[in-house]
Amino acid sequence: MPKQARINGIKSYRCYTSSEAAELVGVSKRTLHNWTRDGLQILDCERPALIRGDDLRDYILKQRQSAKVKTGLCEFYCLKCRDSRSAYGAMADCKISGNRAMLTALCDTCETVVCKPVSLARLPEIGRTLDLTIKGDGATL
Ligand SMILES: [Zn+2]
Structure with a gap:
C-alpha cells in the first residue's frame, strides 16, 4: 500500500521549493514532480519554482478523494x-x-x-x- 502524503505540516500561506514540499509531505522529489505534471500548481515565474502551501494541500486532498471507491448501500x-x-x-x-x-x-x-x-x-x-x-x-x- 502506498504511503499517504502528510498534509498536517503544510502552511497554506507559505511557499515551498519542490524539495521542501517533498520532504514536508513525505514523498520523493520524483513523486512531487509527477504531481506538478498532473496538475499541482507551481509558481514558475520564480526560480526555483515554488509551490504554494494551499495549492499543495488542495492537490493532496483532491487526490485522496478520487482514490475513494464508491460502494452501494448493500x-x-x-x-x-x-x-x-x-x-x-x-x-x-x-x-x-x-x-x-x-x-x-x-x-x-x-x-x-x-x-x-x-x-x-x-x-x-x-x-x-x-x-x-x-x-x-x-x-x-
Ligand atoms: Zn475481496
Whole structure:
C-alpha cells in the first residue's frame, strides 16, 4: 500500500521549493514532480519554482478523494480486493449500538471479512437486499 502524503505540516500561506514540499509531505522529489505534471500548481515565474502551501494541500486532498471507491448501500469495500464487493451469499451480521449499526459480511470474491457502519434508518432498506442477522442490545427493526 502506498504511503499517504502528510498534509498536517503544510502552511497554506507559505511557499515551498519542490524539495521542501517533498520532504514536508513525505514523498520523493520524483513523486512531487509527477504531481506538478498532473496538475499541482507551481509558481514558475520564480526560480526555483515554488509551490504554494494551499495549492499543495488542495492537490493532496483532491487526490485522496478520487482514490475513494464508491460502494452501494448493500456493498462493502474489501481491503483485499481494494474494490467494492457484494456480501457473500447476500448475508450480513448486524451489530447495533446507539443509532448506528455495524454490518459485517464476507467478500463475495475472496471471502475476506468486510464491514461498514450504517445508520439505523437505512437498515430496513438494506434488509430487502441482504439477509441480516441482528446482534445487539435488543433493538428491533
Ligand atoms: Zn475481496
